[in-house]
Amino acid sequence: MLTKNHIKLIASLHQKKYRQQHGLFVVEGVKGVQEFLNSHYELFHLFATAPIFDAKTIEISDKELNKISQLKSPNKALAVFRIPQQKMMTPRGLVLALDDVRDPGNLGTIIRLCDWFGIENLVCSKATVDCYNTKVVQATMGSLTRVSIQYVDLEHYLKSASIPVFGTFMDGDSIYSEELPTEGIVIMGNEANGISDAIAKLVTKKLRIPRFGRLQATESLNVATATAIVLSEFKRS
């Protein structure tokens, strides 16, 4: 049975403050819920309109699901999982670091890219949008279960790292002609401002994604598409 306390809890989890307080987050839809059930994530509550899953389910009506869902067309299930303890990983292999990426859709897309390109370690500055934000979770399409994410003081993290640090800038060297190593930290910047000055100082190799337009008027690429191009270049060689 769906209780008032359930409704109140789920509504509160749309705010970062309460996600952190309860250590819980929301996943919606049959496919998304199944991906998290199959993963190392620990289930807290599972609501579904039918006995779909091989897990303890609170059966609810379509009307009740509509009440707790944030989706325009809710898809049969909503689950609450525990936020795992953040693992502090030593930078090794290829690490992606985000300097204040704010858009949930962008972060979700970037987590999918990490999953695709086998980047197991995604590092986010404290001001980057929360990866347990409901919109991020939806946009990752389950990739969140396979990518380890840590929120850090990025300046401190980079200062103590012993592997090369890459970032893209307008005045960097073409990413197409550089020999790119298999180990390093690649920084992608904020949607409006790019990589901040404090972080740019810690970059050991400046790269550039060449622009081909005849008019050369495009100002920038979206951060998720730029990440796609950069990760593809690091991995292709």
Next chain:
Amino acid sequence: MLTKNHIKLIASLHQKKYRQQHGLFVVEGVKGVQEFLNSHYELFHLFATAPIFDAKTIEISDKELNKISQLKSPNKALAVFRIPQQKMMTPRGLVLALDDVRDPGNLGTIIRLCDWFGIENLVCSKATVDCYNTKVVQATMGSLTRVSIQYVDLEHYLKSASIPVFGTFMDGDSIYSEELPTEGIVIMGNEANGISDAIAKLVTKKLRIPRFGRLQATESLNVATATAIVLSEFKRS
């Protein structure tokens, strides 16, 4: 002065039917409006809260702007421009073709990518989201003024093309090891279903974006990030 007819016209332009009927579309924000004013687009109406532009302006109050804007935080200006006559271009150089891309944000991002990579000719199937949709126009950040877009019967278009046709599929050859030509049509598919069967039959060379994840569980890339990787590969060589 902002009249009732202005308000009614602008509201109607959020629907494709009325955009086509009137041959008009909406651009919002100082930067976006300026990009269209500097381009070949023909201005129909310009509303602004101050005399910002070197063009005939209907001055309105902030409250009036709020009334006609679709943005959460309207930015001083809203303009109505004429939809230009669609130019039928013979496929030449590198052409990007979209097979039913439905999400306005994705189309906007793809138009920015075309601008960045110097793709001057973007071809869309009839079911692809309208490029004069307000959300698309906002997402293109002015790139719409530099990329020529045509809506076509894609099957017919490909059948009559005399240059190679590329598409990405799970069973294609790695895009990293193929010699990619400077001339060809690259097809990107629908968000949920990829390239449709009818269109897949017309592909002359199947490509694949290799996946690197240890778990190999990611199902797909977002269409805009996949487009970024594919265009980067075609252009880098």
